Amino acid sequence: MLDDFFTRALVAGIGIAIITGPLGCLVIWRRLSYFGDTLAHSALLGVTLAYAFSLNIAFSVFVISAVIALLLLNLQKRTRLAGDSLLGLLAHSTLAIGLVLIGFLSSIRFDIMGLLFGDILAVTVEDIALVWIGGFIILGILYFIWKSLFSATVNYDLASAEGMKPNIYNMIFTLLLAGVIALSIKMIGTLLITGLLIIPAAASRNITNNPKQMVFVAILIGILSVTIGLFTSLELNTSSGPSIIVIALILFIISLIPLELRGKLQK
Amino acid sequence: MSKNNLLVSLENAGIYKSPKWLIRGVSLEVKSGQIVTLIGPNGSGKTTTAKMILNILEPDEGSLKRYTNKIAYVPQKINIDWTMPLRVVDFMRLTNNLSDNEIIESLNQTGVEKLFKEQIHGLSGGEFQRVLLSRAIAKKPELLVLDEPVQGVDFNGEIDLYNIIKNISANLNCGILLVSHDLHFVMSATDHVVCLNGHICCSGKPSSVIKDEAYIELFGEHRSKTLTYYQHDHDHTHASDGSVSS
Numbered sequence: 001m002l003d004d005f006f007t008r009a010l011v012a013g014i015g016i017a018i019i020t021g022p023l024g025c026l027v028i029w030r031r032l033s034y035f036g037d038t039l040a041h042s043a044l045l046g047v048t049l050a051y052a053f054s055l056n057i058a059f060s061v062f063v064i065s066a067v068i069a070l071l072l073l074n075l076q077k078r079t080r081l082a083g084d085s086l087l088g089l090l091a092h093s094t095l096a097i098g099l100v101l102i103g104f105l106s107s108i109r110f111d112i113m114g115l116l117f118g119d120i121l122a123v124t125v126e127d128i129a130l131v132w133i134g135g136f137i138i139l140g141i142l143y144f145i146w147k148s149l150f151s152a153t154v155n156y157d158l159a160s161a162e163g164m165k166p167n168i169y170n171m172i173f174t175l176l177l178a179g180v181i182a183l184s185i186k187m188i189g190t191l192l193i194t195g196l197l198i199i200p201a202a203a204s205r206n207i208t209n210n211p212k213q214m215v216f217v218a219i220l221i222g223i224l225s226v227t228i229g230l231f232t233s234l235e236l237n238t239s240s241g242p243s244i245i246v247i248a249l250i251l252f253i254i255s256l257i258p259l260e261l262r263g264k265l266q267k
Numbered sequence: 268m269s270k271n272n273l274l275v276s277l278e279n280a281g282i283y284k285s286p287k288w289l290i291r292g293v294s295l296e297v298k299s300g301q302i303v304t305l306i307g308p309n310g311s312g313k314t315t316t317a318k319m320i321l322n323i324l325e326p327d328e329g330s331l332k333r334y335t336n337k338i339a340y341v342p343q344k345i346n347i348d349w350t351m352p353l354r355v356v357d358f359m360r361l362t363n364n365l366s367d368n369e370i371i372e373s374l375n376q377t378g379v380e381k382l383f384k385e386q387i388h389g390l391s392g393g394e395f396q397r398v399l400l401s402r403a404i405a406k407k408p409e410l411l412v413l414d415e416p417v418q419g420v421d422f423n424g425e426i427d428l429y430n431i432i433k434n435i436s437a438n439l440n441c442g443i444l445l446v447s448h449d450l451h452f453v454m455s456a457t458d459h460v461v462c463l464n465g466h467i468c469c470s471g472k473p474s475s476v477i478k479d480e481a482y483i484e485l486f487g488e489h490r491s492k493t494l495t496y497y498q499h500d501h502d503h504t505h506a507s508d509g510s511v512s513s
Contacts, residue, residue: 031350151361154347154361157318157321158345159361160323161321209386210352210357
């Protein structure tokens with residue numbers, strides 16, 4: 001069954017959607033969209049280093065993302081520049097360093113479009129194993145730390161006062177986010193991965209009224225986006241990453257409709 | 268747990284935030300069954316002191332000793348973004364696992380059980396304050412820290428909530444640390460008063476604190492006296508639109 005490139009893409013993509021659902025919700029609750037974007041930009045550097053030193057791409061991206069996250073924490077202690085300025089600084093400088101390094105690696109054949117937008121149709125069986133095993137680990141950890149992480153998301157002081165140890169779990173969450181980006185970078189690409197984190201979660205928020213519901217609906221919307229996106233990509237011969245994000249956007253627009261209707265009915 | 272067990276003690280503690288000490292030299296204790304109140308003007312370090320007790324802020328000098336982990340907290344301000352869909356029932360379960368019945372029971376104590384399935388975002392300031400207090404009660408804490416728990420609550424509601432707070436201390440035998448502006452309640456219902464202004468101005472039983480010169484200086488002679496002995500007798504009632512009816 002996994003002989004077919006399209007089936008492989010579908011299996012990997014659905015795996016990614018299941019991981020990005022809950023993490024995406026946390027990203028928008030914690031207002032970390034730009035942070036996710038920064039990690040994704042730095043992933044290009046991770047990929048370049050992986051090629052340069054023949055490392056596993058997911059591993060290299062994970063390490064670089066984790067280093068960037070730590071750097072950010074360190075910078076926040078050293079300067080009073082606002083968080084978004086620091087993120088912008090890290091995002092674009094790591095992206096630039098990555099692109100400069102690519103220039104040095106001219107001997108290696110590089111598919112820069114694939115890096116930026118993902119190449120879900122070049123997914124191997126190993127990639128699928130990586131996504132599903134890695135995803136299983138990430139979701140398993142998330143399940144165990146959910147209560148602490150969630151309470152710290154609602155109110156840090158309250159969680160801290162009532163013994164939920166939010167600083168430890170915030171750190172773990174950052175590593176999980178780096179992990180998700182590492183797993184999905186090859187298929188979705190550095191420029192679009194934040195989209196798959198945020199858009200299904202945002203669409204889900206429009207039609208749900210409690211946190212668990214929002215997480216599950218975000219997963220469903222993610223799976224729908226990946227599935228319809230891949231079929232579209234096959235039919236219309238478009239890049240897979242952008243196709244998935246466009247479908248997610250369409251689902252987001254649809255999610256706005258019931259809200260509008262409800263508003264009109266109340267008037 | 269018996270009465271007068273030491274729950275938490277702060278010794279000569281202070282928090283430094285460049286370029287000054289927010290609060291310094293604070294020593295205080297909370298025992299079970301006791302209500303300790305922190306009073307003082309804005310910026311006098313009341314919330315900072317409460318946060319030290321809760322271990323949210325680590326003292327830069329001095330030390331904190333805690334003898335219980337069953338702690339509940341009602342913070343001064345909580346903003347929950349619309350992005351987070353949250354019903355009252357989800358909020359009640361934030362830091363512990365409660366059955367629906369336990370939740371309804373503690374919402375009932377502050378008179379807001381009908382809000383069970385409501386979205387947090389739709390509550391009024393007073394309703395939210397009651398939910399916050401219910402959530403803390405539901406934890407059956409040994410130490411309860413309340414930072415301005417009646418803000419945004421209307422006058423009669425304020426009396427209700429203060430009565431509930433008195434009852435919690437009696438029924439659960441828990442120690443309460445209360446940050447309050449309401450000198451009347453502080454002086455009539457609490458066991459120990461700590462008057463802060465960047466340091467401890469004076470502290471002790473309410474009856475001795477109101478005679479203390481530092482207290483009178485801080486709150487002004489007139490205000491400290493009138494508020495202390497102030498008794499509010501209604502000779503009329505208000506309809507819900509505010510008009511006076513006798």
